[in-house]
Amino acid sequence: DVKVTQSSRYLVKRTGEKVFLECVQDMDHENMFWYRQDPGLGLRLIYFSYDVKMKEKGDIPEGYSVSREKKERFSLILESASTNQTSMYLCASSLPGTAAYEQYFGPGTRLTVT
Amino acid sequence: GENVEQHPSTLSVQEGDSAVIKCTYSDSASNYFPWYKQELGKRPQLIIDIRSNVGEKKDQRIAVTLNKTAKHFSLHITETQPEDSAVYFCAASSFSNDYKLSFGAGTTVTVRA
Secondary structure: OOOEEEOOOEEEEOOOOOEEEEEEEOOOOOEEEEEEEEOOOEEEEEEEEOOOOOOEEOOOOOOOEEEEEEOOEEEEEEOOOOHHHOEEEEEEEEOOHHHHHOOEEOOOEEEEEO | OOOEEEEOOEEEEEOOOOEEEEEEEOOOOOOEEEEEEEOOOOOOEEEEEEEOOOOEEEEOOEEEEEEOOOOEEEEEEOOOOHHHOEEEEEEEEOHHHOOOOEEOOOEEEEEEO
């Protein structure tokens, strides 16, 4: 059974703070993704990675960066948190190639920036 | 890039009735169309998917249809039950887009007892 875990379910940070959201998967998946989920906007891709040390920008990368030092771990970094980054953040992982289509999601981190 | 539109945004149905959610996509190269279900407070989970070489796929009470010419696909839930209440997301992807999923905005389905 695929397990994708995220470091926190709820997080409250202040404007300007540096924020780290961590995601770990235990199924040896090559691909990992970070999304943010907002009402009425669905899931929007922030960054993704298809291999260790590799990262690609998604549709809304501004204000975010990522790190993938190990295959099982993919971190999302908010360099200087702002109130418009208050959202639900979802991590996902998948196998490579055509199997990459099915993504397994973590439970989400609800981030509030005050 | 791919643009996926999903309708309706909310749907209320009587228990036992059918529910239909429709999505359109813009990229003719898209060839994989999954549907995810997210129950309140839980993670999205894949419930059914369809590839472009198939027009319809069924799994018990849920079915998905695809019209490649019109670039739209739909989720059909028959004999709805209270546990079908959730947010449903459609998505589209293609190998030419690095297998990234582009999601619709979601449909909140409420099944009334």
